[in-house]
Structures are given as structure tokens and as C-alpha cells.
Amino acid sequence: MARARASGTQDGGRREAILAAALQCFGETGIEAAAIGDIGARSGASVGSIYHHFGSKEGIARALFVEGLRRNMELLAARLAAVRGAEVGVRTLVLALIDWIGAHPDWARFIYMVSSSRFAAEADAALRELSRDYGALIESYFGPYFASGALRALPRECFAPLVIGPVHDYARRWLNGQAPTPLAGHAALFADAAWEAVRARP
Amino acid sequence: MARARASGTQDGGRREAILAAALQCFGETGIEAAAIGDIGARSGASVGSIYHHFGSKEGIARALFVEGLRRNMELLAARLAAVRGAEVGVRTLVLALIDWIGAHPDWARFIYMVSSSRFAAEADAALRELSRDYGALIESYFGPYFASGALRALPRECFAPLVIGPVHDYARRWLNGQAPTPLAGHAALFADAAWEAVRARP
């Protein structure tokens, strides 16, 4: 009858529980105001245990950030693997992001919260690797379409901003309560706009 | 020979000095890690003085945020007042933002840092007023062009994301060191894309 994570077990559930509690706390009060004690209370972990796993509050935030980005990227990779073509690829990029944000607003809110924070730019091995993988995914799918001329000749660094910049901007507003309509309500609009922005011009 | 802000004067210089020091500290180490003591040391203000003016660390951040947005909006308002027409208006929106970010990267970095933070959504009179003014500025300039059909029929809440979303997305990456080329290097590209995204379609 013992619950999977009754007490003192090494099943790894403790780590997940801490992350889940932290995501909640961070989302409710912001990272700065969230107390380690609260995270411990909600997850059933002691302070010492938390520090054993993550080293610091920033360590928790970093782990959450990497985990969120990874999940998001996995969805995108799965969706892209199922299609072929420049236009459908661009639309998939937009729609996968919209779906993910709609399904996981807490994760999205947290990621937006810290993505411009100091440590997001810092030397973090896992983060740099993830960033590299992300670039590689985009490049491997869309590279050929740039080469073939199906996509407009653009500096590569401008591709992602043009395609998903509007979605991110809208999503931030929506998550902040500044826009009433859920992201999904404008999915077609943003997908159309993304394709128009990067398709080859006559 | 007393310097303008020698000590204990009420000339307002103290408040500005605190804000300037805070912008530096926040930018270097992030808001959480920045210590009130440091801000005091850099600005020459005592801890008590800082709390008298701002009430809390979050209060300092809030004041900085509002001030930054206000300056940004003033530039935009001035530029828009000098032009007339749908296309030039959209381009002005993009270019004013690009210019401002290029000229004030510290402000931009800070604003991005906190714009998704908890207090940005909270009930702050000055902030809500500013947000309202911003909306009114956009509406008063572009409203007529929506009405005349020069701009595509769009949900109003999608207009700003489509026009400046890509710029924000690129700017965040650039400020994080993830994109080498300064924003100004892509100004024409982003302005063109913005206009294409919202112009009336044939």
C-alpha cells in the first residue's frame, strides 16, 4: 500500500515532486518571492533534500527551464517528423507552439518569466546543448527549403523571429491577462502570417 | 561649491541616482541577486533613503519599468506625430522600436526581464494608465486606416504582435547574446515584414 513516494525512497519521485511544487510556487508568487520552505512543504521534501538535488533556488529554476524547453522541443520534433514541405513545416512550427502553450500555460508562463533572466544567458551545459539541438532541428528541416528557393533568402537568425515572434508576443500578453482571446483562437491567423513572412516572393 | 546633490537636498537628484544605480545592478546580476546595499553604495544613498522613496526592492523595479516604458512610448508618439499614412505608420512603429532598443539596450534588457514577471500584471495605477495610453496612441493613429480598409481586417489584439512581435523576439535573442547582428542591421527586413503582415490583401 505504500505510496510510490512514501518516504525516504530513492525512486526519483522526490525530485519530480520538488520540481512540480516549485513550478506552482514560482507561478503564483514569482521566483524571488517563492520560499524554499514553501516548496518543501508542498512537495513533502525537507530543505536539506531540496538542496541536495538542486544546490540553490536558482538551480531549481534552471532545471525547470531546461525541462520545459526540452518538452516543448520534443513536441515540435515529433510534429515535424510527421510532415514534409516548406509551407506545412512553417505552419507546424506555429501550431505546435500554440498547442503547447495552450496545453501547458504554467510551463509557458514560467519559461517566459526566466528566459530573459540573467542565468538563461549563462554558461549552463544542459542549456547550451538544448539550444544547439533546437537550432539543429530547425536547420535540418528547413535548410533544404532555403537551398531550393521555396523559402525566401533570409539571414537565418531572422527566420525564427519572423515565424514565431508574433505568437510569443501574443502569448505573453495573454498569459498576463492583457488579451482576452486564447491563443488557439488566432491559430490560423498566425500560421498564415508566418508563412507569408518567409515564403519566396514572386 | 556644493555639488548639486551634496547631501540631504531635496532636488530630486537622489531619486534619479537610485534608479540609475538600480538599473545597473539589476542588469549586471539580475533583480533577485542585486542587493539594496549595493544600490545604496553606488548611488550614495542610505538604505533608509531608498526605502523612503520606493518602499521595497520591487518598488524600485516597478518605478524603473514604468519609466522605461514611458520613455519608449514618448519616442514612438513623437515619431508617429511626424508622419501620416498606414504604411509609413507601421514602418515607424517598427523602426522607432529598433532605434530605441539600439540606443538604450540596458533599459530594453531590464524591461524584457520584468515584463513577464508577476508584478507587471498586478494592479499598479501608473502601469495601467501607461498601458491604456499606449493602446490609445495606437488606436488613434491606426484606427482610421482599419476603417478605410488600408489595413487588413484583423482582431485589434493581433495587430501589435504581428507588427512588433518579430522585433521583440529578435531583440531578446540579441540582448542574450544569441544573435550576433545588431537589431539595426535587420531594420528594413523587419519593417517590410511588418507591413506585409498587416496591409490589405488583394
Added chain:
DNA sequence: CTCCAAGTAGAATATTATTCTAGAATCCTA
């Protein structure tokens, strides 16, 4: 069975935000 590494707990410590009290500068009014 014993040992070892990983995990856990909670008290002790350190850091730092915030509050408090007193005093100095400025402003306003008569």
C-alpha cells in the same frame, strides 16, 4: 552481512530585505 553511495531531515548560520527611531534639510506660512 557489511559497506558505500545517495538521499533525507532539521538545526545552525549567513545573508539581506525591511522596519524603526532619531535627526537634518527644506518648505511654507505668518
Added chain:
DNA sequence: TAGGATTCTAGAATAATATTCTACTTGGAG
């Protein structure tokens, strides 16, 4: 200009909380 009210400043005292430390537990390997 005098005097009182108000704003501002300073720095010590307090409180909150992140982090460190030490001892104990658990589960697995040999």
C-alpha cells in the same frame, strides 16, 4: 525672518529566508 510642518536621510535593529552543516536512513553491490 521665525517657527513649525514636512520631506528626506542615516544607520542601527529586526525579521525573513537562503544556504550550510551534521547526523541519520535507505537501498543496493559485493
